[in-house]
Amino acid sequence: MDIEIKGLVKKYDGETIFNGINIYIKRGLITVISGASGIGKTTVLNILSGIDSEFEGLVCGVDKSRVAYVFQEPRLLDHLTVSENIRFVLDKKMNRSEIEDVISKVLESVDMKKQKDFYPAQLSGGMKQRVSIARAFAYPGDLILMDEPFSGIDEKLKRQMMDDIKKLQRKQGRTIVFVTHNMAEADYLGDEHYIIEGKPSEIIKMK
Amino acid sequence: MNKQIRTILIIGLYLLIWEFGAARVSSSLILPSPRETIKTLLELMPKEVFRLAVGTTVVRIIAGVGLSMGMGILLGVASSLNRKLLYLIEPLIGLVKAIPVVSVSILILLWFDENLAPVAVCFLLCFPPIWSNTFEGMSTVDEKKLEMAKVYQVDMLSILRNIYLPHLSPYILSGLSISIGLGWKSTVTAELLSSAPYAMGRMIYNSKIYLETTELFAWTGTVIILSILMEKGVKGLIEKRSKLVGYGYRN
Secondary structure (H helix, E strand, C coil), rough: CCCCEEEEEECCCCEEEEEEEEEECCCCCEEEEEEECCCCCCHHHHHHCCCCCCCCEEEEECCHHEEEEECCCCCCCCCCHHHHHCCCCCHEEECCCHHHHHHHHHHHHCCCHHHHCHHHHHHHHHHHHHHHHHHHHHHCCCEEEEEECCCCCHHHHHHHHHHHHHHHHHEEEEEEEEECHHHHHHHHHHHEEEECCCCCCCECCCC | HHHHHHHHHHHHHHHHHHHHHHHHCCCCCCCCCCCCCHEEEEHCCCHHHHHHHHHHHHHHHHHHHHHHHEEEHHHHHHHHHHHHHHHHHHHHHHHHHCCCHHHHHHHHHCCCCCCHHHHHHHHHHHHHHHHHHHHHHHHHCCCHHHHHHHHHHCCCHHHHHHHHHEEEEEHHHHHHHHHHHHHHHHHHHHHHHHHHCCCHHHHHHHHHCCCCHHHHHHHHHHHHHHHHHHHHHHHHHHHHHHHHHHCCCCC
C-alpha cells in the first residue's frame, strides 16, 4: 500500500510549520524530500515513524511496527559490538538462526563484515553510519526513513554508501523516504523528489 | 613519579610528622606514637573481641549500605519518572543531608534497639547519595538512543538492560563509593552512642573511658584502613567499568 500524508498541520512553539500539506509516497520506491535546514523535513519523518504524534491530519499506509529509521547520527550502543547492535533491534522479531543470517548478509552488503565484532569506539564516523544503515535494512519492515545520513561523510564514501542503499533497496523492494538538503544526493538517489519550501512550508513535487 | 611510590612517600611523611609530634608530647595518654599504635593493633588483632567487633560492624555497614542501595536505586528511578514523587522526596533528602550524625543516631535510638540502630543510621545517611546519583543518571540517559529503541519497537527489558543499566552503573557505583565512607562514619558513631555490643564503636568508646588512648588510635586506624579498602574496591570497579565502556570492551 502506498503512503499518504493528507492535510498535515503542524505547529511548533506557536509557529505553523505545515498548514495542510499532502505528500504521496509510492510503495517500493525511494522518495527524496529536500529543502533548507529547519524547514520541517525531519518533522515529516518523525510523524511517519510515530516519534511525533502532535499534529493534525491523516497518515495512511504506515504500519509503525514495520518502520526502520536511519538518523542523522548513528545512535549505536557503545557497549555492544556491530553485530550486537543490529541484534538489539531484531531480538524477538525473528528466530536466532534467521537473525545471524540476516546480520551476516546485511553487513556484507555495506562492506562491514570484517568489523562485525568491533565496538563503536573502534569505528570511524562513516563506518558507524554504515552500521546504522545495515541495521535499518536488517529490520523486518516495509518502510525505511533516512534523515540526512551522510552528514560529515566525505564524497567518495558518500557515493559508495548511496550505491549500497540503492542496491539494498532494489534487492529488498522497500519503500524509502530519504531527507536531505543536498540536491546532488536527491538527484542521485530519488525515484521521486519533493521539495519543501516557504513559511509555513509548502511541498512541491519535482520528479 | 609513579603514583604508588608517591602515595607511600606521602604516608611516610605524615607518619614521621606524627612520630615527631608524639616524641615532643612524650605522653601516650595524649598522643601515642605510630609505633605504639601499630604495636597495640598487632596485639589486638589475634583477640576474639577484635574479630567479633570488626565482623559485626562490617556486617552492619553492609546491611545499611545494601538497604540504602536498594531503596536509593528504586526511588531514584521512580522519582525520575514521577514528578510528584520527586517533589515529596527532595525536601527529605535535603533534611537528611543537613542533620548531624549524632542527632540522627540519638533519635533513632528512641525507635530501634542497640543492634539495629546503627544499621538504621547507616541506611539513612547513605540513602541520599545513592538516590541523588541514580536520579542524575536517569535524567541524563541518552534520549536519542531511547528514541531509536522506540522506533524499532525494542522491548522494555532489552531497553533497561542495554540502555539504562550501562548508563546508570557508573552513577550508582559512584554513589556507592561515597556511601561507604559515610557508612563507616555513621555506623561507628551510632554504635558508640548506642553502646551496641560487639561493635567497633563500642570498643572506641571503651578505650576513651578507660583512657586507653593507644587503643583508641588503634581502633580508629582500623576503621580508616577498612573504610579506605572498601572504597578503593568500589573505585576500582568504577575505573574498570569506565575503561571497558570507553574502549568498547565488556566485562
